[in-house]
Amino acid sequence: MxxxxxxxxxxxxxFFRPEIRSMQxxxxxxxxxxxxxxxxxxxxxxxxxxxxxxxxxxxxxxxGLQKYPDPLGTAFRNRAAAVLGVPPDWxxxxxxxxxxxxxxxxxxxxxxxxLRLPYPSYILYRTLAQLQGAQSEEVRFREDFSLAGExxxxxxxxxxxxxxxPNSPSGTVIEPDEILQLADRLTCPLLVDEAYADFAECNxxxxxxxxxxxxxxxxxxxSYALAGLRFGFLIAQPEMIQFFRKVKDSYNCDAxxxxxxxxxxxxxxWLRENRRKISFTRARMTERLRKLGFSVETSHANFxxxxxxxxxxxxxxxxxxxxxxxxxxxxxxxxxxxxxxxxGDDEQSDSCLAVLESIL
Amino acid sequence: MxxxxxxxxxxxxxFFRPEIRSMQxxxxxxxxxxxxxxxxxxxxxxxxxxxxxxxxxxxxxxxGLQKYPDPLGTAFRNRAAAVLGVPPDWxxxxxxxxxxxxxxxxxxxxxxxxLRLPYPSYILYRTLAQLQGAQSEEVRFREDFSLAGExxxxxxxxxxxxxxxPNSPSGTVIEPDEILQLADRLTCPLLVDEAYADFAECNxxxxxxxxxxxxxxxxxxxSYALAGLRFGFLIAQPEMIQFFRKVKDSYNCDAxxxxxxxxxxxxxxWLRENRRKISFTRARMTERLRKLGFSVETSHANFxxxxxxxxxxxxxxxxxxxxxxxxxxxxxxxxxxxxxxxxGDDEQSDSCLAVLESIL
Numbered sequence: 001m002x003x004x005x006x007x008x009x010x011x012x013x014x015f016f017r018p019e020i021r022s023m024q025x026x027x028x029x030x031x032x033x034x035x036x037x038x039x040x041x042x043x044x045x046x047x048x049x050x051x052x053x054x055x056x057x058x059x060x061x062x063x064g065l066q067k068y069p070d071p072l073g074t075a076f077r078n079r080a081a082a083v084l085g086v087p088p089d090w091x092x093x094x095x096x097x098x099x100x101x102x103x104x105x106x107x108x109x110x111x112x113x114x115l116r117l118p119y120p121s122y123i124l125y126r127t128l129a130q131l132q133g134a135q136s137e138e139v140r141f142r143e144d145f146s147l148a149g150e151x152x153x154x155x156x157x158x159x160x161x162x163x164x165x166p167n168s169p170s171g172t173v174i175e176p177d178e179i180l181q182l183a184d185r186l187t188c189p190l191l192v193d194e195a196y197a198d199f200a201e202c203n204x205x206x207x208x209x210x211x212x213x214x215x216x217x218x219x220x221x222x223s224y225a226l227a228g229l230r231f232g233f234l235i236a237q238p239e240m241i242q243f244f245r246k247v248k249d250s251y252n253c254d255a256x257x258x259x260x261x262x263x264x265x266x267x268x269x270w271l272r273e274n275r276r277k278i279s280f281t282r283a284r285m286t287e288r289l290r291k292l293g294f295s296v297e298t299s300h301a302n303f304x305x306x307x308x309x310x311x312x313x314x315x316x317x318x319x320x321x322x323x324x325x326x327x328x329x330x331x332x333x334x335x336x337x338x339x340x341x342x343x344g345d346d347e348q349s350d351s352c353l354a355v356l357e358s359i360l
Numbered sequence: 361m362x363x364x365x366x367x368x369x370x371x372x373x374x375f376f377r378p379e380i381r382s383m384q385x386x387x388x389x390x391x392x393x394x395x396x397x398x399x400x401x402x403x404x405x406x407x408x409x410x411x412x413x414x415x416x417x418x419x420x421x422x423x424g425l426q427k428y429p430d431p432l433g434t435a436f437r438n439r440a441a442a443v444l445g446v447p448p449d450w451x452x453x454x455x456x457x458x459x460x461x462x463x464x465x466x467x468x469x470x471x472x473x474x475l476r477l478p479y480p481s482y483i484l485y486r487t488l489a490q491l492q493g494a495q496s497e498e499v500r501f502r503e504d505f506s507l508a509g510e511x512x513x514x515x516x517x518x519x520x521x522x523x524x525x526p527n528s529p530s531g532t533v534i535e536p537d538e539i540l541q542l543a544d545r546l547t548c549p550l551l552v553d554e555a556y557a558d559f560a561e562c563n564x565x566x567x568x569x570x571x572x573x574x575x576x577x578x579x580x581x582x583s584y585a586l587a588g589l590r591f592g593f594l595i596a597q598p599e600m601i602q603f604f605r606k607v608k609d610s611y612n613c614d615a616x617x618x619x620x621x622x623x624x625x626x627x628x629x630w631l632r633e634n635r636r637k638i639s640f641t642r643a644r645m646t647e648r649l650r651k652l653g654f655s656v657e658t659s660h661a662n663f664x665x666x667x668x669x670x671x672x673x674x675x676x677x678x679x680x681x682x683x684x685x686x687x688x689x690x691x692x693x694x695x696x697x698x699x700x701x702x703x704g705d706d707e708q709s710d711s712c713l714a715v716l717e718s719i720l
Contacts, residue, residue, distance in 0.1 A: 008572065008599060009599055011572070012572055012597070012599040012600055012603075013603075015468060015519070015548060015549050015573075015600075016467055016468060016603050017467065017468065017469070017470045017473075017519075018470075019470070020467050020603055020606060020607060021603075023606060024606075025605065025606030026606075026610060028428075028431060028610040028611070029428075031427075031428050031429075031430060031431060039427070042428055044426050044427050044428065045426045046426070047426070048424055048425075048426060049425055049426060053425070054421050054422060054425075057417070057418075057421045057616065058417075058418050058421060060588075061414050061417045061418060061421075061616075061620075062414060064408055064588070065408075065409055065413070065414075065585065065586050065587070065588035065589050065620070066404050066405045066406070066407070066408060066409060066585040066586065066587060066588065067391075067399070067404050067587055067588055068388070068391050068402055068404065068581070068587040068588065069391075069587075069588050069590070070391060071388060071391060095455050095590075095609070095612065095614075096609065096611060098609045098610060098611065099609055102609060106491060107376055107377065107380050108375060108376060108377065109377070110377045110378075110379070110471070110493060111470070111471050111493070113377075124610075131466060131607060133470060133471070159375070159377075188375060189375050212368065212371070212372055213375075221428070225425065225426035226425050226426065227425070227426060227427055227428040227429075227611075228420075228424070228425035228426065228427055228428065228429050228614060228615035228616070229425050229614050229615070229616065230429070230455075230611060230612075230613075230614040237372070239368060239369055239372040240372055240375075243372075243373075243376050243380055243381075245385065246380060246383060246384075246385030246386075247380060247491060249455070249456065249458045249459055249462060250386060250388040250458060250484075251388070251456060251458065251587075251590060252455065252590075253590075254455075254588060254589050254590040254614070254616075254617060255588035255589070256417065256421075256588070256589065256614075256616045256617070257614060257616070260421075260425070
């Protein structure tokens with residue numbers, strides 16, 4: 001029986017591309033459904049989305065879901081264009097910004113091509129390269145999370161560079177001026193992944209006009225509190241966008257997410273207030289964590305990255321989890337480990353700090 | 361200026377993979393937003409989804425969208441498993457069945473591999489092969505839309521076979537027994553695309569148990585009247601499913617579509633009633649179209665495929681459109697053209713027939 005099972009596994013595995021067989025697959029943060037955890041592990045927003053979003057979704061649901069949605073999400077693109085100061089045809093809508101990253105990688109990176117990313121950063125970039133049968137080239141950040149010179153080296157095999165800004169797990173930023181210089185040195189497109197940019201003081205949208213190699217991706221999951229809705233978008237010059245349209249699924253965004261996202265991006269006052277509260281809690285958390293002996297990077301995102309000079313952090317993750325507080329333990333081979341703690345509301349952040357204070 | 365523009369276009373095009381540069385891109389049927397067309401061009405359901413679906417979506421929206429959705433859509437898988445008689449871990453959820461087709465192709469088909477599809481059928485299969493840099497091998501149906509012997513020829517370069525059943529544009533079916541024999545002859549997986557199977561008298565779900573090469577994809581867009589929601593799923597043996605999970609975006613289905621789809625598949629009485637009405641209108645349309653001199657394939661889907669022995673059909677499409685009736689004009693090089701007319705409600709179908717009767 002065991003032998004039979006193994007044989008079947010082998011037969012099935014043999015159907016798949018070698019890249020797929022050998023890869024690990026990206027493992028997202030734990031998502032306990034409907035549980036009572038204080039959830040500070042996947043950088044969700046602790047506050048609900050603007051009420052107008054829920055109204056818009058209910059309206060769209062009532063208007064009949066039997067028709068296909070607008071393949072280009074025009075309502076969203078028009079509103080986002082007005083808010084962000086770019087023309088609507090510079091915007092591509094995606095089913096979450098992961099969909100955008102997938103589309104961009106599939107369009108630009110073929111087998112035997114190279115894709116560059118900084119290390120440590122978002123592990124998904126490496127997975128996307130593997131899915132294409134491409135090489136990923138991970139360039140280590142300097143100790144202070146600034147970019148090493150190697151990151152801007154041009155290479156004819158290089159087809160795409162990912163730069164998360166602010167970076168995860170560090171929460172650090174590279175200044176737009178430096179990013180513009182980086183793009184000028186590269187001979188391939190550069191995607192600045194701005195999933196967390198609404199929590200930072202700078203962003204790269206203006207750079208897209210200045211160099212067609214520069215693209216910016218955004219998500220509504222974090223700053224707009226809509227992780228459950230799956231909506232992200234790309235800002236790029238229209239000559240680039242037209243190629244990405246060929247690669248995306250025809251109806252990649254559903255009618256409800258287009259309606260919800262359009263309402264969300266219209267509520268800029270809600271966004272400002274949300275950002276204010278999160279920045280405040282972030283400052284408070286950072287200070288208290290440092291008092292506990294953690295090294296905490298100054299964060300420009302809705303999470304903080306903590307390492308500890310004298311105590312191992314993995315047991316802290318376990319003890320937090322036992323106390324129903326979920327944070328993200330990250331271990332980057334060759335770099336080190338740490339805890340990435342999302343900025344919740346004050347109460348959630350206090351729960352986490354109370355457990356850590358009882359341990360340390 | 362013109363020269364400058366051309367130069368920039370060339371530079372931008374040079375960033376993309378050759379496959380992407382040269383491909384046409386799949387063009388979906390026209391989706392006029394908020395217009396007054398009688399829309400019989402993309403096989404949408406004329407009836408609204410079950411009211412329980414709208415309630416479930418409103419509830420999910422009110423429960424907070426700030427959290428990530430369940431990456432595996434467990435609530436849906438449990439309900440679908442009970443309804444369809446397969447275990448939950450035999451089901452993979454997708455953002456529409458196009459997402460399922462994309463995941464399966466990316467997992468199985470690499471550059472220089474081959475993907476087989478019947479012709480004429482769903483053009484997207486060819487696009488998916490192109491995106492992978494793979495060869496697509498289109499095997500012509502026989503005149504009566506039965507499968508040519510060539511379709512079951514085994515070939516070591518062949519990594520995936522798509523078989524839409526019922527087929528579009530013809531609405532014809534291949535019997536499950538023949539599909540089982542086909543899979544037995546092939547040495548690669550066979551995906552039976554059952555987007556329209558709820559309108560037919562047979563389906564291939566039972567075959568998935570009998571041969572791990574056989575997979576079945578389904579969508580909620582047609583029979584469940586949820587094209588706007590984007591939800592589809594794959595049924596395959598769990599040894600296959602585990603590989604596809606590595607390829608999909610982590611959160612490919614949003615919280616609202618999971619909730620809506622779970623409610624929809626629970627309403628089997630609604631489905632039966634909907635199917636009854638559509639079958640009735642389909643029979644009525646077929647009869648009247650034949651009286652007008654059309655050759656109409658006996659349809660097992662929610663559309664009919666019409667050709668005309670003595671009159672060109674493209675002008676009919678134009679005249680229908682001028683009268684605000686949208687049908688799909690399809691022209692398949694080497695095969696011929698025709699009109700694919702979705703089965704609407706009786707009133708929509710009467711509007712279409714009235715225009716055709718005034719022309720012919």
